[in-house]
Amino acid sequence: MKHRIARATALTAVAALTLTACSSPSSTPDPASDGEVAGEVTLWMYPVIRDEAASKDFWEQTEADFEKEHPDVDLNIELQTFDKRDEQISAALAANSGPDIVLITPDQAATYLNVGGLLPVDDAIADDRDIFFPGTLDAATFEDELYGVPLFQNVFTTAYNTQIFEDAGLELPTTWDEIRQAAPVLADNGIAVMDYLGTPEQTLNLSFYPFLWQAGGTVFSEDGTKIAFDSEEGVEALQFLVDLQEEGGLPADAATQAVGIEGSPLAAGKVGIRPTTSPAELAQMRAALGEDNVAVGAPLTGEVEATYGNPGLLSLTSINKQENRAAAYAVLSFLTSKDFQTELNATAGNFPTRTDVPVAGDERDRAAYEDALAVANPGEPNPSARQVMAVLAPYIQSALRGDLSPEEALDKAAEEAQAVLDRS
Secondary structure (H helix, E strand, O other): OOEOOOOOOOOHHHHOOOOOOOOOOOOOOOOOOOOOOOEEEEEEEOOOOOOHHHHHHHHHHHHHHHHHHOOOEEEEEEEOOOOOHHHHHHHHHHHOOOOOEEEEOHHHHHHHHHOOOEEOOHHHHOOOHHHEOHHHHHOOEEOOEEOOEEEEEEEOEEEEEHHHHHHOOOOOOOEHHHHHHHHHHHHOOOOEEEOOOOOOOOOHHHOHHHHHHHOOOOOEOOOOOOEOOOOHHHHHHHHHHHHHHHOOOOOOOOOOOOOOOOOOOOOOOOEEEEEEEOHHHHHHHHHHHOHHHEEEEOOOEOOOEOEEEEEEEEEEEOOOOHHHHHHHHHHHHHHOOHHHHHHHHHHHOOEOOEOOOOOOOOHHHHHHHHHHHHOEEOOOOOOOHHHHHHHHHHHHHHHHHOOOOHHHHHHHHHHHHHHHHHHO
16 A cells, blocks of 8 residues: 555644755765765664663674675664654754654654655665565655655464363354354353453554454555445454444453453463453463463454554664765665664564564464465554544543444544544
């Protein structure tokens, strides 16, 4: 999918910016006198590696390795925190002073592109473009140009308490129909077939949206100007969850259930499936339920198979000067190469964006996560994505509580969400 940006006001802090690219992104920078790439590049990196000391060591070594390969380029990787990331990047763009390259998400890319804060990066991976998972490139493609090179992915897939299904004499369900069939059998034993985290603290990317995508629906229209989650597919997805709730197929408090494994019905052995599970959550499930009682599978299938997988994008900002353009391209190419991604994913525990990079981690889980990578949806790269999510989440809760029918809930949410888009 090639996203088109609704030319709109995005974040308040960004909307006031007057951004001026230093030169045309299509012109070719001059190489160093010896024919090598030369220049200065600043990269803002965020906590991809959770351990602070390990992160510092890793990125210092990365600087050294890159500069050994490109001795005429001065690479400065500045480690940042997630706290107030939007405000920090917005301020840098407004001042035209800050990073040449920044690590952002697809919806942030849509926001900053909307005010002229990003430059296209197609040339940086021209030789390797076909090697990337298509979905990771689609997430950063707007108006047929690429505005971020995918560095890594976070991907989520299905995890099972296998003992529950074995005790009930059931195969592990992989489709909506199989889940519907298993739900009443397990409910008779006081067990919910599937988990659902309805708390507002949980992003809809990990609760409602995967079911919307599995039904064949989308949150926005293709051009990003209309709300689309109130479609037949959206109603089908929410009806699926409501029907499960009514027959005991979801935990009783699914509408408000908090994020986390510890202390949850899942950890207590009262839930059969966690539909969107990270590797860290998978480890917690195995610690709570036993190594041999937890298996990971491919994403669930409704009309289609789909899950959430969010790429981290290295985007070139409008701060980058023409004389440093080739150097910035070299950095982007180096950091998203096969060898570097292999090393980063092994250190950080993330997943590759390239099809030629092996999935790291437990061998028994690799096939399922490889399946998930192939059908991962990066979310909705729209400048209003977060605001729309905030509007929709309470209506999903209302439907799960029985206060509104699925159709009523989505109609009301769509009316409010469309107003958000129209104001933008």
